[in-house]
Amino acid sequence: MIALEGLTKRYGEKVAVNNLTFEVRPGIVTGFLGPNGAGKSTTMRMILGLDHPTSGAVRIEGRRYAELRDPLRTIGALLDANANHGGRSAYHHLLCLAQSNGLPERRVREVLDVVGLSAVARKKAKGFSMGMGQRLGIAAALLGDPRILMFDEPVNGLDPEGIHWIRTLMQRLAAEGRTVFVSSHLMSEMALTAEHLVVIGQGRLLADLSMADFIQRNSRAYVRVRTPERERFLDVLRSAGLTAMETGGTLELDGVAAEQVGELAARHGLVLHELSPQQASLEEAFMRLTAESVEYHAHSDTPPAGERAPWGADWKKG
């Protein structure tokens, strides 16, 4: 279990992390979301005792990080896949970490096997692809068989097989009763992996609740209907006091459960070709929640009408 109490980090004027209080519980995968610059990495570094909080504290299993004896046996972390000396082999990289925490050399070979790097264990990390570097970082996290695991963007650079593997790995680790804390920008991945979400924006806690609650609270749910008897269906809806939005060949109904629509159709003998409850995606929910706290907004390439000509207008003349 990781517990944050009023964690704050200031860099001069800028508040990177602002009074964060939450707990990461064992037995489930907890997703850590937020736009770029929200303070996720800073928070994770403070959890690992790498950055000193301006105020507040982090407790790992009730203790401060620096008080942990052999911390790798308590918490394993993947922060940055490239956080290794490029001139050192994967094996030696893990070996020096293992030795610092009194782990046997056998364990190094074992985790190399777990992440599938045994064949390149003696190669310098310099020549590793991003995906291989990521696997090496995951191996380092697993090294001490810790009760708490923390991953920052674990699927970065992994191929689909690797993504699938890390997803199942995290779920299995959580099922074993461990605490798993994962940050990611990939909402579709998170939707598949995490059960609980902690969302921050501009250093502040925006949400700390279960995945289902999060999506439900931050998005629109509706029922999609396709029917060959559209006009009659619309009449029936109108008489029942419901409205539908038409998009393409389908109808979207807000504020009503699929069950009700099914009953309504059955009562009037309507044929439906589709009756599916739609839940907005995690991505949509996330976008809605964090809309105001995004840095580096991109823009549409098409300038608003009346603004300057596409580009190189004067160049064209010349």
Next chain:
Amino acid sequence: MTTERTQQIPGQAPRTPSYVSPIPIRQANLGHALASEWTKIRSVRSTMWTLGIFLALVVVLGCMVAGLIGADTYLNAPYTMPAFFGLLLGQMCLVSLGVLVVSSEYGTGMIRTTFTASPQRHRVLAAKIIVFFLVAFVTAAVAIAVVGLYTQLTVDAPSNPAWLPTVFKGALYVSLMGVLALAVGSMMRHSAGAITTMLGVVLVPAILPPFLLFNESLVDVAQFVSDYNAISALSLIFEGSPSTGHGGAQTALLAGLTVVACAGAFAAQANRDV
């Protein structure tokens, strides 16, 4: 941006609706590459550092030495002579910059961006050589000229030789050394390796002759090496006499080497995978 579904690009299958930029596409040329390299060389700090240290070394050391050496030295040496000491050390700055101009692109991966933007690789290298040579030459000439002026103004002694030609020759020699380093950097693609190699090129011939003298048959070689190494070349440029020459032959040798190295660099990069 407008979408025009017309066909203008030759060789393309005519059926598919394809985007064509409203801005006409014209051929890129060496002028573009030169502008690009000029932007590159002035937008990194390593340029400022190496050139700044070079200027400081030549000017500061030169002005210090100018006051220390006897006034009668200038009877047979030009007023720019004190610049020689700074150039000895300073040429390593130009060598470093020459290497970095190319090898930092390989080190950072920027070279892929560059070669994607200009698949005519020879044009990129040519532009690099030209821009670097001009920058190095102008900087070196300014530094030597400053030393010459300072000496002329402060040293109360007559001087026989004209010092303007030595500004040109000295600057030419060290810039050629820089271009040689650039070519070596382009072939080796590794900053530290290329700088070490160039250190060897500058220093080894200078300390080699005593060792060659052990063997009688190598006496001629030793003589050649001691006459033509970088340090004697520079010293001849600044204090040569009619009997020893004024470094013209040495500069020609360096120019020849540089041309060969550049040819090697062009050939090596032409079809190499990057």
Next chain:
Amino acid sequence: MAVAQVLRSEWTKIRSVSSTVWTLSVALVVTVALGVLISWLTRREWGEMPARDRLTFDPTFISFAGMSLGQLAMIVFGVLVVSTEYSTGMIRTSLAAVPQRGVFYASKIAVATVPAFVVSLVTAFASFLLGQAVLGPHRAALGDEGVLRAVVGGALYMTLIAVFSMGVAAMLRSPMLALGVLMPFFFLLSPILGAVSATKKVGRYLPDQAGSRIMQVVTVGDDVPYGPWGGLGIMALWCAAALAGGYLLLKRRDA
């Protein structure tokens, strides 16, 4: 957290990168080779040396002439051992594994000092023995007064150069910056201060000038206010200051 574990870990780190072997072997080869070369040149030029120089000739010190260049490799070794942790980002992994920064730092310095000292010892004896062999009739013997002290002292001098560099690198973190400070410090500032008479008195308290005193056996006619061990002590103080600065900054800074 057992310190022994961290020491083992740091030992693995240091032996698993090729820069260790490179820098240390360059230090050895360059120091010995240059020392032999200069000893040999001295013997050849003996006949042309002024009588005064012949009287104050220090055969031990001359065989350590390569140290001036060889210490460069020692500086690089010291800087790389510490600063590559930062430049590669390894420091975050390391400190997550060993959150006791003091233990981490002390272990790293201690473990790096051992190979540096071993190589320095080999270098000092090899330089001395080969140098004396080349000097022929002008040689000194290991049993002569002060000679053994000078040879062992030479090894300590080289080791302390590396330790000093480690401390500076821990303060500055970037390898380029650390080398950019240390190289001019040893190769420009120190010689210039030592050469100009006005600053000579300040210059001899710089670490390299104070430390190199221990390698001299013949010290006729100089007015240096400290003895061989005093000089080494001054150098050790410099190292202690650099290490302390490195420790304080490591403790305080975000990784």
Next chain:
Amino acid sequence: MIEAVGLTKRYGDKTAVDDLSFQVRPGMVTGFLGPNGSGKSTTMRMILGLDTPTAGHVTVNGSPYRSLPNAPRHVGALLDAKAVHGGRDAYRHLLSIAQLSGIPAHRVDDVLELVGLSEVAGRRTKGFSLGMGQRLGIAAALLGDPQVLLFDEPVNGLDPEGILWVRNLMKSLAAEGRTVFVSSHLMSEMALTADHLVVIARGRLLADMSVREFIAANSAGFARVRVPDTGPQQREALTAALTRAGAQVLPEQDGALRVTGLPLPRISDVAHEAEVRLWELSPHHASLEEAYMRLTQGMVDYRSSADPQIGMRPAPVPGRSDGWDPDPGPGAPFQPVHAADGPTFSKDPR
């Protein structure tokens, strides 16, 4: 339009790309998929003339890349977001590329604005995050307003807002009639972005077809049907009726039915005939990931395996335990949890 014909690249004994032929057409987003080490990056580099093919050739708009008279005006590429000189600021990085093909300086401002980096244009790229680097790379690709665009893992490091932006950007570029070729490992992203797929593994072409065809060919879709939860009779009646009509029916955990082999209207009719009311009738397409995993199974390098955790257990002989403390002591009351010690996280896509 990109056209590869018999493209082959060998490094010594190893064949990275093996006789690859495909076309990337304008007007749509073409996804380029394959496991790590399958030759995707090598192929992209050969398209851009960075690597020379051992055999075969690849052309862009009809001519080899290296003979394009002004490449950035024809092709924009994002290969590696970190492939910039860290000491140069973003603006002058782009300017140097722009000048190389005679693109005016104010176009640099435009693309910086477009990718949202205007505020940091004067900052050295060394301090950029992965996401900012990615945006810079995209800006460089768009600089020449090119007809053909290549992106290698464009969303790497971007936050959700950036991912959404890149997705829409690629779609709009394709809609303008450009050729957009994107490699990615993120199947969910690809499913949302790409119209067409080129899949390779071990350097060989595995598939070159539309996303829809690809999913249809490599996996099965199904319909989810729910009936009123008043009693099991309705469900059984419907199951029987659907089975008679030729469908495969599987019960799901929450009481719904998973029906394969019948189109939705047909299921509706069958339910109507069986006088079963429906509370849900929703189509489910198999995911692109499932389809992809099925296709590329057995072709991946660096396979992961289960964690045996033997190395974590106390060594059998305490005397020779490699420094492992058999009794962690009260300071570290570690209890390894081995609820599922078996190899449960294999490569099986199911």
